Amino acid sequence: MNRNLAAGLSGLVFGIGLTVSQMVNPAKVLAFLDILGDWDPSLLFVMGGALLVTAGGYRLAWMRPAPLYAERFQVPTDTSIDRKLALGAVMFGAGWGLVGLCPGPVIAALTLGGPKIWVFLLAMLAGMVIHLKTPVGKWVEA
Amino acid sequence: MEHFTPWSALAGGELIGLATVLLMFANGRIAGISGILGGLLSRPDGDSAWRLWFIGGMLVAPLLVTLVSGSAPDFVMQADWWAVILGGLLVGVGTRLGSGCTSGHGVCGLSRLSLRSLAAVGIFMTTGMVTVTVLRLALGG
Numbered sequence: 267m268n269r270n271l272a273a274g275l276s277g278l279v280f281g282i283g284l285t286v287s288q289m290v291n292p293a294k295v296l297a298f299l300d301i302l303g304d305w306d307p308s309l310l311f312v313m314g315g316a317l318l319v320t321a322g323g324y325r326l327a328w329m330r331p332a333p334l335y336a337e338r339f340q341v342p343t344d345t346s347i348d349r350k351l352a353l354g355a356v357m358f359g360a361g362w363g364l365v366g367l368c369p370g371p372v373i374a375a376l377t378l379g380g381p382k383i384w385v386f387l388l389a390m391l392a393g394m395v396i397h398l399k400t401p402v403g404k405w406v407e408a
Numbered sequence: 409m410e411h412f413t414p415w416s417a418l419a420g421g422e423l424i425g426l427a428t429v430l431l432m433f434a435n436g437r438i439a440g441i442s443g444i445l446g447g448l449l450s451r452p453d454g455d456s457a458w459r460l461w462f463i464g465g466m467l468v469a470p471l472l473v474t475l476v477s478g479s480a481p482d483f484v485m486q487a488d489w490w491a492v493i494l495g496g497l498l499v500g501v502g503t504r505l506g507s508g509c510t511s512g513h514g515v516c517g518l519s520r521l522s523l524r525s526l527a528a529v530g531i532f533m534t535t536g537m538v539t540v541t542v543l544r545l546a547l548g549g
Contacts, residue, residue, distance in 0.1 A: 268434075269435055272431070272458075273465070274462065274464055275427075276462060277469075279430065279465075280424055281466035281468070281470060283425075283427060285473045285481050286416055286419055286423060287417045287419070287420020287421055287424070291483050293485070293486065301541070308414065311414045315417070315420070316421040316424040316425040318425065319421075319426055321519040324429060326433075327429060337436075340436050340437055340438070345522070351528055351531075352506075353506070354501075354502045355513075355527075357505065358502030358503050358506055360536070361494070362536045363540045364539060366485070367499070368511075369441040369503060369510075372499075378483040383485060386492050386495065389494075390499050391500060393501040394500040394504050396497075397504035397505055402505065403505060
């Protein structure tokens, strides 16, 4: 139960951060990506603020032998920079640029938008299922 | 809408960082939203509950902000329907193929000084910027 409450609190604070920083607004995100237009660098400050806190906070957390409510820290160990990573990032970036939504804001903004954001969520989940159920990852490697 | 908002951006970013640290400190997990969502689809075992709680917290957040501040956050989504569907599919496949998004690679990965994440962030930010620029030029904006 503690695990779930901690996750719920983390999601709540994460969502408040996305809301306060206006990253739940696709127009705001597109204004950051529109680097040759009327550029709005706000997203860099969101990243900067998040990185400052996380870089220090992660190190503090890892000074403990284990998390509070789990047996071990689960940190990615994959360091490969391969075709899957590159093609995945290209696809994600293209989708992000088309609409101005990435996975966090999609969830946080579900109650703010109309039918379009729900359709985006369904398409995104469909994309995740396509990756899960088809050998698309293997095709990229081949 | 105010255009450049450095202070609220910084404050919101720090909250995102706080939430990210909390999830590591309490549960030892990376706060990558595409990973949290993807795990719901791929692992319907005992590892789903905390993911649902996290998503529930995120859903409540803007409602709470609206309640406290007295006004709903701005939300402008101008993409055409074809772009909404294509964009959603690309974000879904791409974040799983590339193992992360703005939170997992951007916040968690970069703060661990992961070169893999740095490469991903560089690629998706560049592609996003190119996409927006091409789209604007094509639509004559």
